[in-house]
Every structure is written in structure tokens, then in C-alpha cells.
Amino acid sequence: MSVGHYENFPVGSLLLPRKMRRAVHAIYHFARYADDVADEGEASPAERLAELDRLEADLDRIAAGEPTRIELMAPLAAAIAAHDLPLQPFRDLLSAFRQDVAKTRYQNFAELVDYCRRSANPVGRLMLALYGESDARSLAQSDGICTALQLINFWQDAALDWGKGRVYLPQEDLARFGVDEAQIAAGRFDAQWRALMLYQVERTRKMLQAGAPLGRTLRGRLGLELRLIVMGGDRILHKLHASGGDVFGQRPKLGAGDWIYMMWRACRAK
Numbered sequence: 001m002s003v004g005h006y007e008n009f010p011v012g013s014l015l016l017p018r019k020m021r022r023a024v025h026a027i028y029h030f031a032r033y034a035d036d037v038a039d040e041g042e043a044s045p046a047e048r049l050a051e052l053d054r055l056e057a058d059l060d061r062i063a064a065g066e067p068t069r070i071e072l073m074a075p076l077a078a079a080i081a082a083h084d085l086p087l088q089p090f091r092d093l094l095s096a097f098r099q100d101v102a103k104t105r106y107q108n109f110a111e112l113v114d115y116c117r118r119s120a121n122p123v124g125r126l127m128l129a130l131y132g133e134s135d136a137r138s139l140a141q142s143d144g145i146c147t148a149l150q151l152i153n154f155w156q157d158a159a160l161d162w163g164k165g166r167v168y169l170p171q172e173d174l175a176r177f178g179v180d181e182a183q184i185a186a187g188r189f190d191a192q193w194r195a196l197m198l199y200q201v202e203r204t205r206k207m208l209q210a211g212a213p214l215g216r217t218l219r220g221r222l223g224l225e226l227r228l229i230v231m232g233g234d235r236i237l238h239k240l241h242a243s244g245g246d247v248f249g250q251r252p253k254l255g256a257g258d259w260i261y262m263m264w265r266a267c268r269a270k
Contacts, residue, residue, distance in 0.1 A: 017221055020130050023079035027126055030055075030076050031093055038097035039164075048101045056094050063087055085129050089122030104166045109203075112154075112170055113147060120150035131222055138218075144211030145226070149233050151204045155197065156236055159187060159247050169196070187248035197245020205237050224267070231265055232258075 037043075037051045058073040068077050079085065096119035106112045124142035128134065154161070154168035161168060162184045174180060177196035208230060215227035232254055239252035 026075040026079040038100040092118040116147040116150045120146040141211040141214035148208035189246040194244040
């Protein structure tokens, strides 16, 4: 999973309640560092896994009420204690990052969604925990949003991820639409690629829309923040659809006009 996954993370946002910002920073730095361990630099797989194990060991120390040994874990321990945060989402993140070290292909959509369950959904669940929301409906809607955002990142980065040796498009979908990995390597956009990508865009949009009501359920600045994040994902999906999924020439991203439009929409959708 590329660090780009965290481009939608509300770290440092002035929209967040002040009392939550320090905890959000701590969660972000943990997730970003662990992601970098799994995905960046020249470390060997064994070295990456060993460092992820060190992070897990510090989670065990936090659970036992013992001092942490890694510098960035001290603020995280403070945030966990101050907000009574569950430890399982952090363990799920580490599980996903370990998988990143070894797994580069996904046979079907179910495998990919299971990865998102551990790589993306924990972030949303931690944000809800900070806000004191724990009902089943809110958790399910959050999971839908987070999984959709992770999938959007995969679709927009299909060409970039190929350069890192990873293909997140499910193998059975590639076969179904007559696309092979040689086509990704060549950056060839054709009718088969268009059909494949529009299929992914449509089912991801449905997932995002299913979770979107959470942005209106949550009150105040967090609700506004979430509405902006959902709209950002929707705008990227719109751009992917408009281009037919051609990510080889240009990666779709948000511009200044998009942010103005999103803020206007988010403020109106209270």
C-alpha cells in the first residue's frame, strides 16, 4: 500500500476539534511510519517484517501498561490512554502492512476487500472512537467509506503500483475483461481496459455512497471533514469515469476548483 493512501487522512486539519488533533497526529504518524516500513526504501523483506514486529511489541507494552521503546509510540500510547482507544485497529494495520511485504497480487475482489478491512477501515474506526461513536451502523458506514477510498487509490494508482511490482486489480477481473499484466506494463489504453476500469469505478461508487450518510450523522466539524473526504473520493471517481479509466497518461487528482466545489457542497449538506 502506497503512502498515498493517507492523502485523505484528516491530519492537522483545522476542521477537526482541537481536543482530537494531538491524537489524530499520533495515529497518523504511526500509520505513516508503518506504511513506509513496508513500502519505502531499500530494506529487505526480513528487515521490514522485523521493524513491524518491533511496532507490534510496543503495542503489547501499551496493552500491559509498560513504557514503549520506539520514540513515535510514546505519543500514541498517550492518545490511547487519553481516549480509551482500542488496540485492535492498530494490530489490523500492522497485519495489512506485513501482507504488503509479501503479497503483490489479489485473485478476486473478496481478497482485496479483506486487505482493505485491515489497511483502511481501522483508520475510520479509530476516528469514530475518538468521537465517541460505536454503534454498528456508523461502524459499517465508516468501513464502506474507508474501503472505497482505498479502492479509489488503487484504481488511480494502477500504473504507479505496477512500477512497484504490485497489481491490485483482481486477477479474475483482468481475465474477465481480457486484460493482462503486459498491457499494464505497456500503458496501453483500449476498450478492454476502459470496460475493466469503469466496472471498478461503478462498484466503488456504490460502496462510497452507501457509507456517505455518516457524514450527515456526525455533527460539527468532524461531519464536515468526512463530507469533504467522501466528496473528494467521489470527484476522483468522476475523473476516472470521464477518462474511461485512462491512468497511464495522467493520474487523476483534485485541483483548486474541486476543493472550492467540495467545500460549497459539504457546507450545504448539513
